[in-house]
Amino acid sequence: MIVHFVGAGPGAADLITVRGQRLLQSASVVLYAGSLVPRELLDECPADARLVDTAQLDLDRIEAEYVAASDAGHDVVRLHSGDLSVWSAVAEQLRRLDALGIDYDLTPGVPAFAAAAAALKRELTVPTVNQTVILTRMAREASAMPEHETLANLGRSRGLIVLHLATHLIDEAVAELLPNYGEDCPAAVVAFASQPGEVILRGTLATIAAQTKEAGLRRTAVIIVGASLAAEGFRDSHLYSCDRVRAL
Known part of the structure; x- marks a missing residue:
């Protein structure tokens, strides 16, 4: 099981990277920032994928989603707006995944x-x-x-x-x-x-x-x-x- 952090880009759905799009197309679980990520990107996800809007979730509840997915053996795509390298609130999530021993990778987006x-x-x-x-x-x-x-x-x-x-x-x-x-x-x-x-x-x-x-x-x-x-x-x-x- 792995958590794929993906930068969704600045807003236009077609500005996501090809790698990010492919990860969405094969995702079992997708966590996304509903107020910031273009809804059209979720159309790329499999019909049976679990979609979780994190706009109202705190870090504890987001962590619980990662743990549940790990227990079920499901890969996760964590979709953030823009690029992951600046003001993405990714660092604190990576710290928790390290503590849990859950693997992850990062796919950049257009800032x-x-x-x-x-x-x-x-x-x-x-x-x-x-x-x-x-x-x-x-x-x-x-x-x-x-x-x-x-x-x-x-x-x-x-x-x-x-x-x-x-x-x-x-x-x-x-x-x-x-x-x-x-x-x-x-x-x-x-x-x-x-x-x-x-x-x-x-x-x-x-x-x-x-x-x-x-x-x-x-x-x-x-x-x-x-x-x-x-x-x-x-x-x-x-x-x-x-x-x-x-x-x-």
């Missing part, structure tokens, strides 16, 4: 920031403009941030910042980023990336908070701030530069 970049039709790492992408979040009621991981500290590099789970705190985010980035720094908010209700806002640090509030965005969105969002006239990447190719 929200990648879907947002695709929606914006932008590469986030542009030569000589931005070569660093910082993925972070803000917290008031959720899990606390480490005290040194403030936006003021992270922003000193002027790397491109991607803020998850923070649209409801956008005024605070802008205030913390302004000293390092300036009012004219390009900014964008992408909500429901890859989904039918996708919303794309483009502006600067001076305007993006008002745009976000006017659009009524409070969740399922990322805030992106950095010069590469509006970069023009930049140098070609070395990988495909004419000088490099001629030297081969």
Whole structure:
């Protein structure tokens, strides 16, 4: 018996990986986050698969599902939104499976920031403009941030910042980023990336908070701030530069 953790991607059902889709197609038990995972993905499951919505379950009850499946000799697919490597709440589940001696593996998914970049039709790492992408979040009621991981500290590099789970705190985010980035720094908010209700806002640090509030965005969105969002006239990447190719 094994638990397959699968990243479902940012929302569009056809953005799941082929491996993730195949695991769903052969699953005996599927645990999924009902409020975040596209319902169409469950259509991939066998007709007799046990489907469990974990939206209202705590860790103890989720663990009980793993134990029951293990006792029955049934493999489990644990379907999470986005990608498993960031803000997936997978770490605490893996810790419990280790303690239980239950095997598991992880299949990555398309992360929200990648879907947002695709929606914006932008590469986030542009030569000589931005070569660093910082993925972070803000917290008031959720899990606390480490005290040194403030936006003021992270922003000193002027790397491109991607803020998850923070649209409801956008005024605070802008205030913390302004000293390092300036009012004219390009900014964008992408909500429901890859989904039918996708919303794309483009502006600067001076305007993006008002745009976000006017659009009524409070969740399922990322805030992106950095010069590469509006970069023009930049140098070609070395990988495909004419000088490099001629030297081969």
